[in-house]
Amino acid sequence: MMHSIRLLCSSMALASAGMVLACQPPAEQRVAGEATTATPATARVEWGMVIHGGAGTIRRKEMTPDREREYRAALTEALGAGYRVLRDGGTSLGAVSAAIVILEDSPLFNAGRGAVFTADGVNSLDASIMDGTTLRAGAVAGVTDVKNPIVLARLVMEKSPHVMLSGTGAERFAREQGIPATPKDWFFTERRWKELQEAKTAEAKPATERGTVGAVALDRTGRLAAGTSTGGMTNKKWGRIGDSPVIGAGTYANARCAVSGTGWGEYYIRNVVAYDICARVEYTGASVAAAASEVILTRLPKQEKDTGGAIAMDREGHIATPFNTSGMYRGWVDQTGAVRIAIFVE
Numbered sequence: 001m002m003h004s005i006r007l008l009c010s011s012m013a014l015a016s017a018g019m020v021l022a023c024q025p026p027a028e029q030r031v032a033g034e035a036t037t038a039t040p041a042t043a044r045v046e047w048g049m050v051i052h053g054g055a056g057t058i059r060r061k062e063m064t065p066d067r068e069r070e071y072r073a074a075l076t077e078a079l080g081a082g083y084r085v086l087r088d089g090g091t092s093l094g095a096v097s098a099a100i101v102i103l104e105d106s107p108l109f110n111a112g113r114g115a116v117f118t119a120d121g122v123n124s125l126d127a128s129i130m131d132g133t134t135l136r137a138g139a140v141a142g143v144t145d146v147k148n149p150i151v152l153a154r155l156v157m158e159k160s161p162h163v164m165l166s167g168t169g170a171e172r173f174a175r176e177q178g179i180p181a182t183p184k185d186w187f188f189t190e191r192r193w194k195e196l197q198e199a200k201t202a203e204a205k206p207a208t209e210r211g212t213v214g215a216v217a218l219d220r221t222g223r224l225a226a227g228t229s230t231g232g233m234t235n236k237k238w239g240r241i242g243d244s245p246v247i248g249a250g251t252y253a254n255a256r257c258a259v260s261g262t263g264w265g266e267y268y269i270r271n272v273v274a275y276d277i278c279a280r281v282e283y284t285g286a287s288v289a290a291a292a293s294e295v296i297l298t299r300l301p302k303q304e305k306d307t308g309g310a311i312a313m314d315r316e317g318h319i320a321t322p323f324n325t326s327g328m329y330r331g332w333v334d335q336t337g338a339v340r341i342a343i344f345v346e
Contacts, residue, residue, distance in 0.1 A: 045317025047220050048334035049082045049092075051075065051099050053109045054211035055262045055309035058327025060344050071108060072341050075331040078102040082217060083333050092217035092225035092258075093131055093154065100127075100150040100227050103213035107189045109329070110211025112148060115187055115231025117196040123187040123231055126245040127153040128164075132224035132253030139164040139245040146174050147182040150229045153245070155179075164245060192234070199235035212244055214251070214260025216313045224258040224315060226251050226274070232265070243268035248275035256315055257281040257288060262328065263308010267300055277312055288312045292320040300324060 053075055082099035086092070104112025115123040127149035128139035138157025141164060146152050155177045156165055165173055175181070212230035219225075228251045230244040242265025243250035250261045252274035259274040268274070273295055280291035292312045300307040301324050309323025311330060321330045321342075331341040 045218070045334045047086050047218050048313075048317055048319075048332065049079065049086065049095055049099065049215060049217035050311045050313055050319045050321065050332035051078055051082070051103070051213070051215040051330065052260065052262050052309065052311045052321070053103060053213050053329030055323045055325045055328035056211070057306070057325065058329070058343060060327075063343070068343065071329055071343065074103065074106045074108050075329060075341050076339055078215070079331050079333045079339050082215060083337065083339075086217065086219055086335075087337075089220060091221075092219040092223045093129065095217040095219065096129060096215040096225045096227040097150055097154055099215040099217075100213055100229050101148050103215075104148050104150060104229055107191070108211075109213045110192075110231045111213040111229040112231075113187055114189060114192065114211065116192050116211070116234040118232075119196075119200070119235045119237045121196065123184070123192075124236070124239075125149045125229070125231055126241060127227070127229035128245045128247060128251040129153045129157060129227035130225065130247060130251055130253040130258075131157070132226070132255055132258050135254065137163050137247045137251070139247060139251075140170040141166040141241045141245040142239060143167070143170050143174070145171055145181040145184065146179060147186065150227055152177070152179060153227070153229075163247060166241075167239075192231075195234050212250070212262040214244075214262060214311060216253070216258040216260055216311050216319075218258075218313055218315065218317050222315055224253050224255070224313065226253040226258040226260045228260045228262075230262075242266070243273070248272045250274060252278050254278055254282060257291075257312060259292070259310055259312045261308065261310040263300075263310075263323075263325070264304065264306075267304055267307045271295070271299065271303075273300070273310065277310065281314060288314040288318050289320040289322075293322045296322040297324055 078099040082095035085095040107114040126141045130137040138153045214228040216226045228244045249269040257278035259277045277291045280286045306325045309328040312320045327344045
């Protein structure tokens with residue numbers, strides 16, 4: 001069943017970016033109470049991007065109007081940063097980085113400044129980025145003093161012979177690349193600290209990632225890129241690392257498709273979710289909407305309910321944003337500058 005997403009129009013001024021906030025977005029397909037957003041088959045997207053701010057238990061009745069406006073404004077700002085890169089002839093990698101930096105700097109999302117706390121009371125950050133044309137990728141895991149892990153992940157890709165660096169080694173590499181150590185209090189927020197205390201009180205209940213951020217972009221030259229950044233799970237132990245820095249699990253891009261995932265990382269790693277979506281597009285000829293829906297709405301729920309969501313884009317600019325939870329912060333923009341934001345299952 002096809003129907004339109006109802007969006008809240010923002011009064012945010014976007015004239016400097018040449019952008020407008022659209023109130024008539026592409027159709028959204030409902031599947032068994034879950035949703036995937038895709039551009040219409042007739043739409044022509046020359047370049048653009050799609051972002052997410054995490055999937056999880058996001059209920060409309062628990063969202064205040066002020067908090068919803070904050071999320072929508074932050075997503076719009078991130079899209080604006082990426083849009084300006086693409087509009088000015090920049091690369092998809094540049095757009096992905098620019099958008100994710102904005103989300104990492106916001107205390108609203110579980111990445112960078114808004115990262116959740118581990119069981120030891122620290123913020124442990126992961127990120128990855130991938131260039132679909134060359135298949136080059138970079139990732140960092142378990143860093144604690146890097147303000148923008150997505151920037152470091154890109155440097156790993158461009159300035160090292162490796163794909164993934166972790167912990168103190170990744171932090172030493174950051175210093176060598178001119179990224180200064182960020183004071184730990186930059187990452188402290190009362191909201192996340194309270195969540196840790198609540199999680200410790202309810203140890204028996206499994207915790208899942210609720211605020212991973214990501215971006216996928218197509219630039220004017222037809223190159224795709226994807227990136228993902230996260231603080232992981234609240235109360236995570238033993239140096240746990242989820243899917244976000246794992247190429248093929250939380251992030252993947254090739255010449256035909258790019259994906260960033262958000263959700264319960266263990267399932268995304270076991271099912272190689274991001275790669276699976278792109279492989280279906282590349283090897284079976286499936287549309288990006290069909291491929292993403294099959295993985296997120298059919299395959300994952302057979303193993304565990306409420307596992308998460310993903311954003312995906314193909315080289316024709318078609319997008320998909322399926323999720324099997326009650327909500328996912330998401331937004332997209334194309335060369336027209338029309339911004340579309342959604343949060344709930346509409």
